[in-house]
Amino acid sequence: MKIIEDLHIHTKFSKDSKEDPEKYLVLSLERGIEYLGFSDHIDLDPVDKDYGYYKYDEAFSSYKELNDSFGDKLHFLFAAEVTYQPGLEESIGNAINGHPYDYVIGSVHRLQGFTISGLKGIGYFEGKDEFTAYNKYFEEVLKMAQTDFFQIVGHLDVIKRYGATFYGAFDASKYSRIIQKILLTTVEKNMVIEINSSGFRQGVGEQYPSKKILEMYRDIGGREIIIGSDAHTVNNFGAYLDEAVKNALSVYDFDVITFDKKKKINLCKLSDLFALSNT
Ligand SMILES: [Zn+2]
Numbered sequence: 064m065k066i067i068e069d070l071h072i073h074t075k076f077s078k079d080s081k082e083d084p085e086k087y088l089v090l091s092l093e094r095g096i097e098y099l100g101f102s103d104h105i106d107l108d109p110v111d112k113d114y115g116y117y118k119y120d121e122a123f124s125s126y127k128e129l130n131d132s133f134g135d136k137l138h139f140l141f142a143a144e145v146t147y148q149p150g151l152e153e154s155i156g157n158a159i160n161g162h163p164y165d166y167v168i169g170s171v172h173r174l175q176g177f178t179i180s181g182l183k184g185i186g187y188f189e190g191k192d193e194f195t196a197y198n199k200y201f202e203e204v205l206k207m208a209q210t211d212f213f214q215i216v217g218h219l220d221v222i223k224r225y226g227a228t229f230y231g232a233f234d235a236s237k238y239s240r241i242i243q244k245i246l247l248t249t250v251e252k253n254m255v256i257e258i259n260s261s262g263f264r265q266g267v268g269e270q271y272p273s274k275k276i277l278e279m280y281r282d283i284g285g286r287e288i289i290i291g292s293d294a295h296t297v298n299n300f301g302a303y304l305d306e307a308v309k310n311a312l313s314v315y316d317f318d319v320i321t322f323d324k325k326k327k328i329n330l331c332k333l334s335d336l337f338a339l340s341n342t
């Protein structure tokens with residue numbers, strides 16, 4: 064399979080990564096990846112330990128420097144993954160508006176003071192029944208989708224990463240009403256769903272989001288996806304994209320999208336990736 068793009072990558076400008084950005088670019092050229100996007104974390108909750116770590120000026124000047132060296136060899140994109148929380152809209156606007164991001168991923172990582180996408184956040188689930196824990200998460204994803212800040216809905220069902228250890232395998236059909244609302248909003252707001260392969264390496268056994276959610280997306284008319292490995296080190300760069308893309312293709316032959324200054328570009332169909340191979 065050709066890996067045409069990886070639009071979800073973390074580098075040393077994210078609190079939870081130490082990776083040298085240039086290494087991803089060198090590997091991308093080796094692997095024939097045509098579109099590479101750095102989507103470092105922007106965390107804006109003042110009580111979050113990651114708050115204030117991201118420095119726009121440093122991230123952008125590093126990007127510009129690397130783009131001078133690599134920009135004629137591949138499409139190198141400047142992006143961010145913002146942790147959405149209701150009430151932080153003003154800070155989010157200040158953090159992203161007026162900056163030349165090619166796209167911004169909206170992700171829900173924090174609920175009730177817990178970082179639910181990380182092991183330290185498992186306290187969120189303790190003492191909660193499954194419905195309460197998951198519904199709260201999806202309500203915040205819906206709010207995130209309703210804002211006009213983001214081009215991409217990041218790892219839509221990441222709540223299952225640790226939720227599954229409390230409640231068993233995640234079944235999206237139990238939350239179909241709210242998930243359908245999220246997906247309808249995604250389409251209405253001209254956003255795109257991310258196929259994020261990191262679930263495979265995180266012990267979830269599948270990509271984010273699940274096939275069931277991708278079926279719902281297909282059924283409400285969603286056609287566009289982006290592909291990301293959510294690597295925080297080059298060791299995980301591109302990991303399990305094959306498996307994630309195959310699962311998505313088994314649901315529908317979605318359009319693979321990339322962005323240029325927040326404008327969508329339709330690259331190909333998922334099935335086209337299997338007709339091609341990387342150089
Ligand atoms: Zn994330």
Ligand SMILES: [Zn+2]
Pocket residue numbers: 071073144293
């Ligand atoms: Zn990420």
